[in-house]
Amino acid sequence: MTVLRSAAAIAAGCMVLMSGLVLGLLLALPAHAADLDAFWSTPRKGGNSFNGAPPDEAYFRALAGTGASWVRLTFSKWPGKQRDFLIGNADDYTGLVPEDLATLRRTLDAADAAGLKVVVVPLSLPGARWVQQNDGRFDDRLWTQPRYADQSVRFWRDLADALKDHPAIAGYNLLNEPAPEKGAGLAEDADLAKRRAWQLAQAGTPRDLPAFYDRVVAAIREVDPLTPVMVDGGWYASPRSLAAWPRRLADDRVLYAFHMYEPWAATSAPNMNRKVPLRYPGAVHGVQWDAAAVAAHVGSAFDWADAQGLPPPRVGMGAFGWMRQWA
Numbered sequence: 576m577t578v579l580r581s582a583a584a585i586a587a588g589c590m591v592l593m594s595g596l597v598l599g600l601l602l603a604l605p606a607h608a609a610d611l612d613a614f615w616s617t618p619r620k621g622g623n624s625f626n627g628a629p630p631d632e633a634y635f636r637a638l639a640g641t642g643a644s645w646v647r648l649t650f651s652k653w654p655g656k657q658r659d660f661l662i663g664n665a666d667d668y669t670g671l672v673p674e675d676l677a678t679l680r681r682t683l684d685a686a687d688a689a690g691l692k693v694v695v696v697p698l699s700l701p702g703a704r705w706v707q708q709n710d711g712r713f714d715d716r717l718w719t720q721p722r723y724a725d726q727s728v729r730f731w732r733d734l735a736d737a738l739k740d741h742p743a744i745a746g747y748n749l750l751n752e753p754a755p756e757k758g759a760g761l762a763e764d765a766d767l768a769k770r771r772a773w774q775l776a777q778a779g780t781p782r783d784l785p786a787f788y789d790r791v792v793a794a795i796r797e798v799d800p801l802t803p804v805m806v807d808g809g810w811y812a813s814p815r816s817l818a819a820w821p822r823r824l825a826d827d828r829v830l831y832a833f834h835m836y837e838p839w840a841a842t843s844a845p846n847m848n849r850k851v852p853l854r855y856p857g858a859v860h861g862v863q864w865d866a867a868a869v870a871a872h873v874g875s876a877f878d879w880a881d882a883q884g885l886p887p888p889r890v891g892m893g894a895f896g897w898m899r900q901w902a
Contacts, residue, residue: 611745611803614644614692615830616888621645621691623894625698627652629682635689645745646691647893650679651698651705659699659708661734668701668726671733680741687743694805695738696748701726703750718755718782724790732794739799746830748805748893749791752812755782763810764860767875770819774809778821784809785820792826805830805893812893814876823883831885833876835895838864842897854902 621643624630629650638646650660653675657663661675679695686693698705702716702723717723731749738744756763759782761773777783788806795804806829808817814833823829836842838859846852856865873892880890 611801614745615803618888619644619891621647624648625652629653629678630685632685632688635686635691639689639691644692645694646686647694647696647748648682648686649696649698649751650675650682651708653678659704662697662699662701662730665699665701665704665714668730671730671737676737680738683738683741683743687741691743692745693743694746694748695734695744696751696805698751700750701730703727703753713754713757715758718759721781724781724787727787728790728794731791732798735795735802736798739802744802746803746805747795748807748832749788750807752807752834753784753809754811755784755787756810756816761810763813767815767818770810770816771821774819775821785822785824788829789825792824792829796826801828803828803830805832807832807834807893808876814873818875818879820879823880823885829889831876831880831890832893833873833890834893835869835873836897837869837872838862842901844898847898847900852901 622638622641624634624638624646626634630648635646653660655661655675655678656672659665661672661679662668663670663672683693699708699714700717700723702714702720703718704714706713717727731747735747738747755777756773759773759777761769765773774783779786781787792804795802804826806824808814808820808831810816812832812834814835817831817833823831838853838855840846841853841855841857841859841864853859856863858864862868876890877887880887
């Protein structure tokens with residue numbers, strides 16, 4: 576198995592997930608479960624589909640033509656029957672919107688026809704509407720009001736029940752880039768020791784991301800005991816926030832994901848507007864970023880997995896990128 580430990584490895588593809596699942600005695604499981612075990616046991620490359628409208632089969636065939644074998648597909652930007660696609664209203668979830676679910680299933684059909692596996696991922700959950708669909712305001716309710724955690728658990732149970740038998744489905748990514756730390760006393764660039772201390776202090780509170788995930792996964796398992804579940808670490812899927820968790824999740828069929836856009840001040844669009852853009856290798860906000868720094872940042876997720884007794888293939892990079900004009 577390949578482990579991402581260098582800047583060169585990170586630059587090798589737009590998304591690599593190296594996730595192997597130990598599902599027990601495969602002979603005792605349905606064929607679909609065995610297929611998924613084999614799928615995630617091999618290093619995989621794919622792409623993120625965060626389009627504003629449902630992609631068609633030609634789109635997925637173009638992606639497959641790059642050598643991708645899976646797609647991380649969000650539906651939250653698609654126009655729906657109500658304010659929030661599929662959820663209905665992130666202010667008060669009462670059930671999946673049937674027309675939106677039909678649209679999602681047709682899109683999964685298109686991906687399946689192109690030979691791609693799909694991991695579905697929402698940008699919003701009840702009480703956590705995506706900032707770009709919330710007038711630019713970060714929605715903190717999921718991390719402060721327990722009723723929204725209850726609604727999010729119900730949403731995922733409903734969605735898993737609806738999608739569990741679709742042949743394209745290879746995983747459920749519970750929420751894209753959660754940030755329960757935001758506005759709660761932990762800086763986004765905090766060191767690992769401070770992240771660990773903060774995480775321990777949140778035990779049993781609505782901001783306890785691993786505990787929230789455990790609840791959601793348990794609800795999914797009531798209707799779908801086999802499909803892998805993918806979880807992002809906190810602070811927008813930072814590998815160091817994942818490394819701050821005191822434990823792995825209870826379920827054995829979990830894939831742990833991180834995203835890599837560091838150093839954000841240099842890799843993001845505003846850097847291109849600077850008179851003298853920040854460079855790589857180079858200092859960004861007083862921190863020297865080079866191949867060793869990138870390897871250490873990404874490697875923290877794998878170090879955590881090793882300490883938890885998880886093999887490296889259970890950890891993957893769900894997204895990375897930078898401005899293509901950046902020297």
